[in-house]
Amino acid sequence: MGEILRLQTPLRDEDVEALRIGQKVLLSGVVYTARDAAHRRMMDLIEAGKPLPIDIKGQVIYYVGPAPAKPGRPIGSAGPTTSYRMDVYSPKLLELGLKGMIGKGKRSKEVIDALVRYKGVYFGATGGAGALLARSVLEAEVVAYEDLGPEAIRRLVVRDLPLIVVNDVLGQDLYEEGVKRYSRQPQA
Amino acid sequence: MREIGFEKIVETVSRLFIEANTELGEDVLDAIRKAKDMEESPTGKEVLAELLENARIAKEEQVPMCQDTGLAVVFVEMGQDVHIVGGHLYEAIQEGVRRGYRDGYLRKSACHPFTRANTGDNTPAIIHMELVPGDRLKIIAMPKGGGSENMSAVAMLTPSVGKPGIMDYVVKRVKEAGSNPCPPVIVGVGIGGTLEKAAILAKRALLRRLGSSNPDPELDQMERELLERINDLGIGPQGYGGRITALGVFIEMMPCHIASLPVAVNIQCHAARHKEAVL
Numbered sequence: 001m002g003e004i005l006r007l008q009t010p011l012r013d014e015d016v017e018a019l020r021i022g023q024k025v026l027l028s029g030v031v032y033t034a035r036d037a038a039h040r041r042m043m044d045l046i047e048a049g050k051p052l053p054i055d056i057k058g059q060v061i062y063y064v065g066p067a068p069a070k071p072g073r074p075i076g077s078a079g080p081t082t083s084y085r086m087d088v089y090s091p092k093l094l095e096l097g098l099k100g101m102i103g104k105g106k107r108s109k110e111v112i113d114a115l116v117r118y119k120g121v122y123f124g125a126t127g128g129a130g131a132l133l134a135r136s137v138l139e140a141e142v143v144a145y146e147d148l149g150p151e152a153i154r155r156l157v158v159r160d161l162p163l164i165v166v167n168d169v170l171g172q173d174l175y176e177e178g179v180k181r182y183s184r185q186p187q188a
Numbered sequence: 189m190r191e192i193g194f195e196k197i198v199e200t201v202s203r204l205f206i207e208a209n210t211e212l213g214e215d216v217l218d219a220i221r222k223a224k225d226m227e228e229s230p231t232g233k234e235v236l237a238e239l240l241e242n243a244r245i246a247k248e249e250q251v252p253m254c255q256d257t258g259l260a261v262v263f264v265e266m267g268q269d270v271h272i273v274g275g276h277l278y279e280a281i282q283e284g285v286r287r288g289y290r291d292g293y294l295r296k297s298a299c300h301p302f303t304r305a306n307t308g309d310n311t312p313a314i315i316h317m318e319l320v321p322g323d324r325l326k327i328i329a330m331p332k333g334g335g336s337e338n339m340s341a342v343a344m345l346t347p348s349v350g351k352p353g354i355m356d357y358v359v360k361r362v363k364e365a366g367s368n369p370c371p372p373v374i375v376g377v378g379i380g381g382t383l384e385k386a387a388i389l390a391k392r393a394l395l396r397r398l399g400s401s402n403p404d405p406e407l408d409q410m411e412r413e414l415l416e417r418i419n420d421l422g423i424g425p426q427g428y429g430g431r432i433t434a435l436g437v438f439i440e441m442m443p444c445h446i447a448s449l450p451v452a453v454n455i456q457c458h459a460a461r462h463k464e465a466v467l
């Protein structure tokens with residue numbers, strides 16, 4: 001796995017181009033949360049030619065629907081949700097300047113191609129490690145779609161959020177490569 | 189007749205859901221520790237270390253280990269000599285879920301299938317009730333996350349495929365699930381009965397203690413073989429590739445119709461949460 005890399009958002013093309021699958025990254029800075037419902041609303045705005053509630057240029061979206069925060073805490077447990085539900089929306093957002101996505105699980109070919117074309121990265125956060133991941137969240141504030149509850153868009157300030165590069169600008173896929181390396185099935 | 193009060197059940201259910209969500213069972217922790225020693229992939233090892241650290245933080249800070257605190261599944265074994273006073277048992281369970289998810293700062297994940305409108309309090313609970321001899325009331329709380337439940341399935345296999353066909357089906361399910369159910373997983377298999385019975389057997393199988401063996405030697409052997417085949421898939425922790433894809437395979441079986449062979453696979457993520465109380 002090699003050296004741990006520290007990255008700061010917003011991400012530039014150079015930051016993303018240097019990443020390769022399997023790289024461990026500690027991400028700091030602003031990250032936005034959004035799940036299916038928020039994505040759907042953003043797509044409607046894009047189709048209607050209206051501005052998005054957040055400027056996504058250079059930004060990173062974290063697919064998470066956090067648990068309610070205990071009093072005195074910025075956020076409750078906050079691990080990733082399964083990403084494939086966002087696959088239909090991601091290429092468009094990447095085209096508009098989104099640089100990174102954080103989630104868990106495989107992405108579609110369209111998303112992987114869009115990462116190559118528009119220079120983006122897909123990070124995996126450990127699914128089910130919500131208590132650990134929440135520790136990296138310093139601030140959380142709802143910035144759009146409050147009515148969606150856990151699915152609202154939040155602006156998070158994170159420090160050293162532990163991530164793994166799953167899809168890079170070369171079109172590589174850690175899920176494919178990793179399984180190939182460790183499979184003992186002749187047909188796999 | 190032994191009497192058990194409504195409020196006692198509410199309190200118990202509420203407490204069990206909070207405990208289940210914040211404290212991972214010792215058997216699961218042990219299994220993850222062993223997995224970490226055995227895992228050859230450095231990324232896999234790292235993930236397993238994160239899971240152990242996560243469980244520690246969750247317990248220490250009394251926060252849910254995973255933000256998906258699940259739909260509230262409840263297994264009830266009610267002694268036939270128990271009498272519930274002060275209200276209906278099911279209502280007490282629903283109220284317990286309501287209270288537990290509110291007071292424990294657990295996420296409410298129950299919604300309308302079409303509109304997706306959240307019910308707001310994580311009810312209704314999914315209750316599986318069994319009447320047993322005696323005067324005790326056993327309640328098992330099992331918050332079940334969506335990611336791993338989505339990767340589960342029931343198949344009505346052709347009886348001629350036999351045991352090898354069943355095993356191929358189970359391995360195929362886990363392979364297709366890949367990284368989605370947050371591996372390392374625990375695999376519950378229900379064989380026989382009817383469509384719905386196979387599914388309940390599979391879910392119930394997930395309540396077994398990790399590291400325990402199946403009392404039926406044939407099923408025990410089958411569990412071991414399945415575990416080996418699943419770990420040979422190479423999916424690994426979080427699906428990043430590695431030796432440990434599953435921590436255990438549990439099978440429950442019963443007779444079925446001469447024309448059928450129902451097989452259910454219920455996948456459980458590493459956040460294998462269940463807590464029980466006997467009243």
Ligand code: SF4
Nearest residue numbers: 128254333335370457
């Ligand atoms: S599959 Fe389990 S560990 Fe993963 S996000 Fe869902 S509930 Fe949490």
